[in-house]
Structures are given as structure tokens and as C-alpha cells.
Amino acid sequence: MSTLADEAADVAGILDDLAGAGAEAEFLDRVRRHLPRLHGLFGRLYGDRPDALDRLRSVVALAAESWHARPEPLKELDRERERRPDWFQSQRMLGGVCYVDRYGGGLAGIRERIPYFRELGLTYLHLMPLFESPEGNSDGGYAVSSYRRVNPRLGSMAELADLAAELREAGISLVVDFIFNHTSNEHEWARKAVAGVAGYEDFYLIFPDRTLPDAYERTTREIFPDDHPGSFVQLPDGRWIWATFYSFQWDLNYANPAVFQAMAGEMLFLANQGVEVLRMDAVAFIWKRFGTACESLPEAHLLLQAFNAVLRMAAPSLLFKSEAIVHPDEVAEYISPDECQLSYNPLQMALTWEALATRDGRMLQQALERRHALPDGTAWVNYVRSHDDIGWTFADEDAAEFGIDGYPHRRFLNDFYVGRAPGSFARGVPFQENPRTGDARVTGTTASLAGIEAGDDGGEDRVVLAHALALSTGGIPLLYLGDEVAQLNDYSYEDDPAQAGDSRWVHRPHRPEREYARRNDPRTAAGRVFARLTTLISARRDAPELAGNELRPFDAHDDHVVGFLRPGPDSAILVLANVGDHPVEVDALTLSGLDPDARDLIGGRAVSLRDGLVLAAHEVVWHRVVIR
Numbered sequence: 001m002s003t004l005a006d007e008a009a010d011v012a013g014i015l016d017d018l019a020g021a022g023a024e025a026e027f028l029d030r031v032r033r034h035l036p037r038l039h040g041l042f043g044r045l046y047g048d049r050p051d052a053l054d055r056l057r058s059v060v061a062l063a064a065e066s067w068h069a070r071p072e073p074l075k076e077l078d079r080e081r082e083r084r085p086d087w088f089q090s091q092r093m094l095g096g097v098c099y100v101d102r103y104g105g106g107l108a109g110i111r112e113r114i115p116y117f118r119e120l121g122l123t124y125l126h127l128m129p130l131f132e133s134p135e136g137n138s139d140g141g142y143a144v145s146s147y148r149r150v151n152p153r154l155g156s157m158a159e160l161a162d163l164a165a166e167l168r169e170a171g172i173s174l175v176v177d178f179i180f181n182h183t184s185n186e187h188e189w190a191r192k193a194v195a196g197v198a199g200y201e202d203f204y205l206i207f208p209d210r211t212l213p214d215a216y217e218r219t220t221r222e223i224f225p226d227d228h229p230g231s232f233v234q235l236p237d238g239r240w241i242w243a244t245f246y247s248f249q250w251d252l253n254y255a256n257p258a259v260f261q262a263m264a265g266e267m268l269f270l271a272n273q274g275v276e277v278l279r280m281d282a283v284a285f286i287w288k289r290f291g292t293a294c295e296s297l298p299e300a301h302l303l304l305q306a307f308n309a310v311l312r313m314a315a316p317s318l319l320f321k322s323e324a325i326v327h328p329d330e331v332a333e334y335i336s337p338d339e340c341q342l343s344y345n346p347l348q349m350a351l352t353w354e355a356l357a358t359r360d361g362r363m364l365q366q367a368l369e370r371r372h373a374l375p376d377g378t379a380w381v382n383y384v385r386s387h388d389d390i391g392w393t394f395a396d397e398d399a400a401e402f403g404i405d406g407y408p409h410r411r412f413l414n415d416f417y418v419g420r421a422p423g424s425f426a427r428g429v430p431f432q433e434n435p436r437t438g439d440a441r442v443t444g445t446t447a448s449l450a451g452i453e454a455g456d457d458g459g460e461d462r463v464v465l466a467h468a469l470a471l472s473t474g475g476i477p478l479l480y481l482g483d484e485v486a487q488l489n490d491y492s493y494e495d496d497p498a499q500a501g502d503s504r505w506v507h508r509p510h511r512p513e514r515e516y517a518r519r520n521d522p523r524t525a526a527g528r529v530f531a532r533l534t535t536l537i538s539a540r541r542d543a544p545e546l547a548g549n550e551l552r553p554f555d556a557h558d559d560h561v562v563g564f565l566r567p568g569p570d571s572a573i574l575v576l577a578n579v580g581d582h583p584v585e586v587d588a589l590t591l592s593g594l595d596p597d598a599r600d601l602i603g604g605r606a607v608s609l610r611d612g613l614v615l616a617a618h619e620v621v622w623h624r625v626v627i628r
């Protein structure tokens with residue numbers, strides 16, 4: 001065993017080995033560019049381990065094998081994306097997300113939906129976890145038993161690779177989850193770790209008694225308190241194992257470089273199936289250190305950067321999307337071209353709902369001013385809701401500037417969205433309510449949260465408003481498929497024992513066939529919402545100003561109005577959204593910095609700003625303007 005030594009010497013040694021083994025020039029060139037970085041990261045993560053250099057060598061060997069086996073069309077994609085690294089910044093990018101079984105019955109059914117995905121204009125399709133996982137409750141597939149086998153109910157890995165190729169043909173990038181913080185308790189590594197098989201003992205965090213778990217839990221937070229208190233669960237033999245989420249999802253021990261090596265192999269395998277974006281699940285939790293919250297530690301970033309460096313060598317067209325649903329300062333830390341190029345934007349999502357409940361756009365406006373900018377080469381994934389609950393992850397210090405106290409405000413928002421607050425239009429369901437801390441989150445489809453289920457007059461407008469924001473602030477907008485036809489909550493999960501304990505199933509309905517059949521019928525909510533959203537989607541596609549992430553706040557001088565400009569080279573798009581229940585006038589003086597002859601992109605007509613403009617309740621405008 002040898003430990004890491006001098007970077008130049010180690011890198012030269014590895015390169016010599018690769019060249020001796022006949023590695024191709026193109027691969028060697030990438031190794032030359034990225035191995036020094038990986039070496040540095042390994043040094044910081046594993047520098048004190050005697051096996052660090054051997055592990056690094058093995059990881060590079062995996063990358064070499066993987067490149068060698070990489071199908072030619074994917075290598076071609078790698079080259080193309082290296083030439084055009086900003087490909088995902090286009091205003092033509094549009095994401096959709098769905099469950100394979102619920103939306104298509106299986107991979108074959110998803111394939112049959114490709115014409116619809118094209119009709120909608122999707123360029124990015126996130127298929128929810130589709131790997132082999134335990135029967136019954138598997139946290140919607142987030143408990144993975146094998147990263148190399150597709151759940152046989154859904155199809156096979158060969159079908160997934162074919163689907164990826166067909167999607168690519170249709171201009172759609174396949175996105176799947178990389179659930180690398182934990183595996184299911186049925187994964188081969190988990191079985192071996194529990195049985196004490198040599199080489200696997202340290203794959204997970206197993207403790208003989210409660211001493212260390214108790215000590216760790218003094219500083220960690222409970223994530224799924226409905227399932228088990230704290231962060232550990234007891235094994236049948238009396239020992240305790242780290243399980244942040246469900247008791248059958250066991251956290252991996254990344255302090256062990258063998259775990260990094262093993263996971264890098266799984267990642268490269270998925271890359272070669274034609275996956276183009278990996279959604280990096282639960283990134284905040286991947287590194288643990290005693291005496292801390294064990295969330296978003298510096299090593300979590302080093303690990304992601306190390307995985308990223310491996311990809312840059314062997315599958316450089318892939319992108320990482322960070323799933324960090326935490327304080328906005330922490331969310332931002334994961335986003336960089338060397339770490340995660342994409343990230344969910346949970347703050348914009350949550351504050352859109354916050355604004356609709358309070359009819360006050362100030363917190364959202366402040367977030368757009370202060371927390372929207374991103375480094376070059378990265379983008380937000382903006383969404384209205386996901387398969388998960390809504391957590392109110394705004395920063396208390398931001399709210400305090402408006403005299404808002406975070407704790408009662410979150411309680412109000414939870415009460416509002418589960419329909420407990422007087423005057424609420426929402427029909428959400430509470431998730432993981434913790435009576436001890438008062439903490440809770442909210443689930444529900446967009447239509448149910450926005451008021452359509454409750455029959456509120458503003459419901460459809462709010463669905464459109466929320467999407468109009470996600471479609472115009474920049475980055476990749478992501479639709480939860482079915483929401484574009486105003487699907488409502490599905491309460492049937494309560495009758496399924498594997499789902500009854502997890503209210504997130506309320507907003508994961510099966511493909512709403514009836515709503516889809518009505519999507520061109522303006523007499524139905526499905527038809528009206530679909531028509532309005534597809535109008536927005538096509539207007540966006542034709543507005544190059546909406547590409548990228550640059551956004552300039554626009555002060556409409558009214559707390560009900562969220563406003564910003566998306567500048568392009570010759571013109572800009574002025575976005576104004578009235579989150580209130582009454583019309584609002586934005587006067588001529590406020591608009592006087594803009595040439596008065598504007599074009600309404602949603603209505604497709606010329607408009608004059610000379611006399612100011614009036615926004616109806618919940619109205620959004622996208623006006624192409626020239627800044628004077």
C-alpha cells in the first residue's frame with residue numbers, strides 16, 4: 001500500500017501506467033487535465049490513509065475502462081458538449097419529471113410518450129428512481145438495492161439505454177437520480193457489511209451500542225421523525241446503524257475511500273447507459289463529523305468535486321444537479337462548474353408559494369435581488385413543486401429585514417397550505433409534522449395547493465403565475481408532469497399500507513388520463529391551464545433574452561408585484577407578476593426608464609407603456625422592452 005506523495009510524481013506514474021496499457025490519446029489528454037485536481041481532492045479527503053494512492057489508481061483505472069467501453073455516440077456527445085459547454089443555458093431548455101410506473105407503466109410506456117414530450121417541448125426528462133429496490137416501501141425507489149439493475153417491474157437496463165438513445169434523438173436529455181448518500185438495506189454491500197465480510201465492514205456507520213449514536217444525535221437533526229427518531233436504527237443483532245432517512249436506507253461511509261471507489265464505478269456505469277444529468281440526491285448528508293450537524297460539511301463539497309473530476313475524464317458530457325434543500329447560503333455552496341453545474345432552486349420555489357399565501361411579493365423579490373446570481377457555467381433548475389414536500393427554507397435573517405419572524409411565519413405557511421388557516425385556498429397535506437419541534441412540511445399538487453381543488457376563483461391564475469415565474473427567471477424550468485393539465489391530489493395512497501405513512505404520495509398521482517384527454521378543451525381547468533402554460537412555453541422558446549441567468553430586479557413600487565428584467569443584447573424582457581387578489585397599477589413614471597413601445601410576448605401584441613399598466617389579480621406579463 002502506498003500513500004499519496006508528490007502530486008507531479010503520482011500523476012506522472014499513473015499516466016505512464018495508462019500509456020503503457022495502451023490508453024487512447026483523447027482519454028490521456030483528459031486525464032492530464034483533470035487528474036491533478038482529483039489528486040488534490042484525494043489528498044484532502046484521504047491523505048492520511050495508507051491506501052489513498054492505491055485507491056486513486058484504482059479509480060483512474062475504472063475511468064479508463066469506462067472510457068474504453070463508452071459507446072461512440074456518447075463519446076461524440078462528450079466532444080460536442082465540450083465545444084458548447086453552455087448548451088444547458090438555452091431558453092429552449094425545458095424539463096419534465098415523472099415516475100416511470102405512475103406515468104408510463106414502465107420504460108416501454110415512457111417511450112410511447114416521447115411524441116407528447118416533444119409536443120410539450122421537453123429537452124430534459126427526469127425519470128424518478130427506477131433501480132432495483134425493496135418490495136413495499138422503498139421511499140419511492142430512493143432505497144437502491146442495485147445501481148446496475150432496473151426494477152424488473154419497470155423494465156431492464158438495456159431498455160433504459162435504448163430509451164436514453166431514443167430520447168437523445170428527440171433532443172431530450174435523460175436525467176436519473178444518483179442516490180449515493182445511502183443504499184437500501186438489501187444492497188449487496190449492506191448485506192456484506194452487516195455480515196462482517198472483509199472489505200465491507202467500513203462501508204456503513206455501524207456502532208456496537210448507543211454511546212456514539214447518542215453523542216452524534218446531540219447535534220444532528222431529525223429528517224424522517226415519523227419513521228424513527230434521530231439518525232440511527234437498530235439492527236436485529238442489537239448494533240446501531242446510521243440511517244438519516246427511512247430505517248431501510250443506510251448511509252454510506254465516505255470516510256472510507258473504498259466507498260468512493262465503489263460509487264465511482266456505479267456512476268460511470270450509469271454514464272455509459274446514456275444518462276446525461278445525474279441528480280445528486282441528498283448531497284448535504286454525505287459526510288459526517290462528530291460534534292457537527294453532519295450536513296454540508298466541507299468534505300461534502302470535496303467529494304462532489306472528486307466525483308465530478310472522475311466524470312470529466314471518462315464521461316465529460318454529464319452534468320450534476322444538486323439536491324440541497326437547505327439554507328440558501330448552503331444551497332449556493334454546491335453550485336460551481338467543478339461541483340454541481342445545476343441545482344434545484346428551493347428558495348424561489350418556496351417563496352413563490354409564500355408570496356401567493358401572503359399576497360406580498362417582497363421576500364421573493366429580495367431573493368431574486370440577492371440570491372439569484374450564479375457563477376458562469378452553472379444554472380438553476382426552477383420548479384413550482386417536486387415529488388417532495390415543500391420546506392420553507394428561506395433565511396431567517398432575510399425575513400427579519402421585513403420584520404418577519406421565521407418560526408411563526410413557517411407555522412403560518414404550513415397552516416395555510418394544509419388548509420387550516422382562515423381564508424386558505426390550499427388543499428395540501430402535512431408531511432413529517434414533528435410535535436416536539438413544531439416543524440412540518442407540506443405536500444400537494446400545484447393545482448391543489450393553488451386553489452383549484454378548493455374551487456377558488458384564483459386557482460388557475462396562481463398555477464399559471466407560479467409557472468410563469470419558473471419559466472422566466474432563468475436556468476432550466478422543470479415541470480412535474482401532469483401539473484400542466486392541473487392534476488389534483490390523489491388521496492388513494494391512504495389505502496396502500498406501503499404508502500399510507502408518507503403523505504408525499506398525495507402529489508404523485510398516476511398519469512391523469514382524463515385531464516390529458518381534455519387538454520385541448522377550454523371548458524375544463526385542464527384545457528385552460530394547458531393552453532396558458534403552453535403559450536408561455538412557446539413564448540419563452542422565442543425569447544433569447546430568457547436564456548442564461550442574468551436578472552435585474554425591477555422595482556414596481558408595490559408590495560404585491562414581483563418585477564425583474566431579463567436583459568438580452570438589444571432588448572430585455574420585463575416580467576411583472578401580481579401576487580395579490582386585486583388589480584395593481586404600475587404607473588408611467590415607474591416605467592419611464594423603458595421605451596414605451598413594448599411587445600407583450602404572452603398576448604402576442606404591441607403594448608404601450610406610456611400611461612403605465614394595470615396588472616389584473618394574479619396576472620403576469622412578459623413584455624419585450626428596450627431599456628432607455
Ligand code: GLC
Nearest residue numbers: 139142179245281282323388
Ligand atoms: C431526497 C429525495 C427524497 C428522498 C430522500 C432520501 O431528498 O428527493 O424523495 O426521500 O432524498 O433518498
